[in-house]
Amino acid sequence: MTLSRTDIGRPSIFIVVATGLLIGLPATGLAAELPLQGEYRITYTGVNPAPMKPVMIGPQRTVATSLSIMTAVNAGGSGLLHNMTGRCNGMATIDNQAKTLENHGFCDYVDADGDHVFEKWDYPVQPLAATGQGTGEWIGGTGKFTGISGQLTIKSQRVNALTEGIVQFVGEKTGSYTISRKTAGGD
Template structure:
């Protein structure tokens, strides 16, 4: 092998190759067209989903929730304590409420317990976010009631973003605390039942 040939071989060996083939111009154009078509298809599916979930009438749904123990409760009087709620929910088995089925959400709020009177109250705001990033906003109020019984509150849909814009309605919420799987975790199940209205998107 000549010196020139050896230098050429060494140069080729030292030049790193990309870990994937570099597409030609025609291939790049085809890929761009395919990606654009996929984006249009996804937009069409989102629009179809928005039309599917629109409606109004009665609805019912089950949910499960859990909350990690956060800041310690604050004494606010003899036998009375206030604390913060930071809970995660999953809604399922929704009847006549496709907008809520399999939705996951987060709730923030506060509670007060009176150990002497054995009463409980809680007020929270919740936000559900779907796979498209669209959100549903909910408010829930549990007025003062017996501490040990299943808790009953009133919920309100307070609109949303994207396909949930304009969502409204009032419903009853019932929750029951379960035996926790481990210390520091509050677990519960519940139902939502009432009415909703979700106008179709224009």
């Protein structure tokens, strides 16, 4: 086959059409259906870009609120919280005399389809340290996450931030979930 100078570097019509079709497919067309129940191991990262100054509630006790920007990846490569972003609000109580921390809050994660999953989390009183362990529960969702419930164990660790004035952390969420679908008959 001989190509003229005008054909060199010009993509074939097949490549142009095929690329256009792939780019035009909605992300949901490529995503797998979320099973109605399952177990998971999720790795997450968080950044609190503007930590609030704690409020004193006693000579050795403070309370601080936080807003963290989250990213989550499911170790299975798909499923619950895979490639999802989120936002978490929390409130921590620190007792400097006892060297303890207690932390409670909520998260809202969203996927590429705009479906949300809502989480409530609690870190009971524990030693003030760079690592912590808490529990949580899925308290609802929208779209494919409507009717979700389940328990989770959360492990977290603060990491050194390269930017002064922010807080960064990583962790893992493990557990199981169930999605109950209500039918028109109320079942």
